[in-house]
Amino acid sequence: MKKSKKRSGIQKRYLKYTAALLGLALLLSSFGVVLSVRNRLTNSIVDKYEFLTERMGLTLENMFQQTDEATAECILYDDVQESLQTQGLENVKHIALSKYFAYIGLDYVADYCYVDNKGNVYSRSYSDVTYQDVEESGFWRYLGDEYSRTKWFWAKDTLFGTDDYALFIGRYVRSLEYAHEPGMLFFKMEDGFLREIMGMNQELTDEAAVGVIDRNGQICMSSSPEDFEEGERMPDDIAERITDRQESQASGLILAGEKVKGGILSAYLDENSGLAVFSFVPDRVLNEGLIPIFLVLAAIYLLVAVLAVILSIYFSRRFTKPIRVIKEAMTEFDGNNFDRTIDLHTNTELDEIGHSYNKMLDNIHRLLEEIKGQERELRRTELNMLISQINPHFLYNTLDTIYMLARINKEETTMRMIQALSKYLRLSLNKGSDIVSVDDELENVKSYMEIQQIRNQSLFTYKIDCQVDAAQTYVLKLILQPLVENAVKYGFQDIFEGGVIRIVVKKDEGALYLSVANNGTPIEQSMMEKINHMNGLPVSELKDCFPDKKNGYGVVNILTRLRLKYGDGAEFYCKAEKDGTTCTIKIPGDGGLKDDEK
Structure with missing residues (x-):
């Protein structure tokens, strides 16, 4: 019973450590694989939506260019230029010019208004817009101080009286021949104008939220897929993030796949129009590609875990018996009997362990014999060292005798030489120690230099x-x-x-x-x-x-x-x-x- 319990304990420990190592390996590998795949998929999706956002931005730039060309054609129109002259237009031409603006090459025009430099208003017949309406609307402020440039602005419709927010296109109208006060031209655009920008990339709007925002942080228009969940709504700080970048950057991508709460945000700024288009990709879209990979990894790891447990049980049972043999041989070794060796034939590394144990017994036996011989040699060496200690004392005594003879004969130089040599030898031998104080080392070198000074006077x-x-x-x-x-x-x-x-x-x-x-x-x-x-x-x-x-x-x-x-x-x-x-x-x-x- 006791042996059976021990054998079972070895198996349990083997299985426990194997399971721990296997679990750690699977955890680290899965973490690495998931992280690598997630980064690759995320980067791929982010690059895709950056590209689509950039295409939407280029569409915005192209549409601004179209409006700029359309307003330029209006300025060059003969009746427009004539309206800026001192005498103004006749009533017939006034009516004709009011209708002209309805047929310019610009789609999605909801309403328009042209005011010449004399306060005359040209608009649709049913608009009934007066010069006072133009003044009170304050739209002229959006045109700024620039000479003549097309301006886009998102504002409340106080000009045509609808009070709803819309995109307006305005421009100063100046005479090409005379230096007169300019007129002003305003177009109110339908919602379809901005929707055309967002609708250019159906692939983008199917999965991501898109929109248009002006320099003041007002979202002019936005669109989200119908299957957006509540937690996937666009963060409240999108406008603030985009506005901060609009103030410091020129046309182009101002947000390239920036991580925000709930997803990834990209934005493209058109500096001419002052508008920016953006796309918001929720985390759900980013994570959809990971689910199949997770399932495949889970299946693979489960299969590996099952196989590992089966193999671990098999090998633990196979290794238990030879390990017990090795253990019994080692625990019962008393340090005297070197004839009890191990004979294993498992065709595994355990055979090498048994061979190494047998070799270790031979080495221990040989080392014990060597140690006994070294102890005998050490005793002889210690005896020789005691005898050799007599020689330095004999040398010191001889030098002292020579010193006394030189002193009797008043040989000062010889006395100094012998005295310095005696100090040098005493400190050099130092009873066999290789460590001395700095004081003794300096005293030793001083003795050496005194000897050299005697040999080389004045050197x-x-x-x-x-x-x-x-x-x-x-x-x-x-x-x-x-x-x-x-x-x-x-x-x-x-x-x-x-x-x-x-x-x-x-x-x-x-x-x-x-x-x-x-x-x-x-x-x-x-x-x-x-x-x-x-x-x-x-x-x-x-x-x-x-x-x-x-x-x-x-x-x-x-x-x-x-x-x-x-x-x-x-x-x-x-x-x-x-x-x-x-x-x-x-x-x-x-x-x-x-x-x-x-």
């Missing part, structure tokens, strides 16, 4: 500027001495006296900097670039920068030790100055290390 002097707490700041030992050695060997190779070595230790921007500068011969450009390039290389490739070990070996040694101790943040770079060379070591942090690393 150089040195200055040390330590801007940190030298006793509490720790660094790798013997990183300054090679730089001083290079300064003496290469920097001062062309001089005999007057050299200066300056050592600076400081902290800056969260890092510890140690620099050695000399006023001798500057480092060669090629050598400087080669050294600085080393900072970007891994530790394993540093030794390949100077394979002959004749030049740069000390630099490679310093940078390798720094990178092994402090990581990739440690850097070493050189800079050629006008009167020498400056070499700088950068240690990340403040150089401090844990007590067990010092």
Whole structure:
């Protein structure tokens, strides 16, 4: 019973994790597919209605052009020009001119009115429009200050007395021969005039709401499909959105598929007429193309889920038995019996696991034997280290004896040399530790420079500027001495006296900097670039920068030790100055290390 429960538990976990992964995969894939398809369909539909809206806008521009040409013909008509002259028209011509405007090449004219520069009104016989009516209507304000330009405006009919809103076309009528006051021409257009603009694209009006709006935000005419639902009505801010764009843009698409509440809005402005046509496509139209795709995806994902569950149950049962064998062999291993191996023949990766377990037993057995041998070797090494510690003490004692003999013989130079060498060796050995305080490192390099000064009298002097707490700041030992050695060997190779070595230790921007500068011969450009390039290389490739070990070996040694101790943040770079060379070591942090690393 116990084994059966364990086997069932493995299957349940396997099925649970498989179901979770499968669900996550299906969720992410469906999300990605739906998002991609939706974007493509939306863009396709938006492009379609942008194009249809643009066609409707071009129709609007063409109709304005027609009205402009029709009003221009009226102005050029002989009787119109004669009416602007001082004597005006005879009664017969007055009547004829009133009828002329009913036959101009312009459709959907509901009524018209022409006023010459003497206040005479020419209109339909039944209109009974007076000059006072023209003045009180205020329509003359819509003509503006421009010389003679066709104007469209949507206004309440206070001229012909119907009091309904309509589209009016007006224009100043000026004499071509004399500088007289202009007359005014007004046409009231029927609703069919604007409906013709919207009816040019039946495909657009079947699915989307369309309309015409003027510069003041008044919707002159609109149309919506009969199957529009309540939630698909045009948003209240459509007029505001279009009006804001009309003020700042020229003719053309001013709204290209802009997302608004409930759908997508496109608009086209005709700057000449001051009107804009728009289309509103509800979200329902955008989403209709997604429903079949959703159904297909749901069917595919359902089939995949069923197959995945069946296969998961099958493989979980198949894997349970060999897994139990592996588990029993591993849990019963006591660390002593290395002969109990696993023999599986499932033709799956479990065979490799069994083989790896057998190989692991062999490796453990071999490693235990190696560890025992290494422990014996370690004890011998520790004994040799204790013996080797006698040698430095013998060297120190010998140097002290030589120092006393030189002192007895009053050999000051020899005394200084021995004393400096003794300090240098004590700090260099440092009981085997590779970490020293900045104070000890500076003391070590000072001993080295004193030895060099004795060997090369008057060759150089040195200055040390330590801007940190030298006793509490720790660094790798013997990183300054090679730089001083290079300064003496290469920097001062062309001089005999007057050299200066300056050592600076400081902290800056969260890092510890140690620099050695000399006023001798500057480092060669090629050598400087080669050294600085080393900072970007891994530790394993540093030794390949100077394979002959004749030049740069000390630099490679310093940078390798720094990178092994402090990581990739440690850097070493050189800079050629006008009167020498400056070499700088950068240690990340403040150089401090844990007590067990010092």
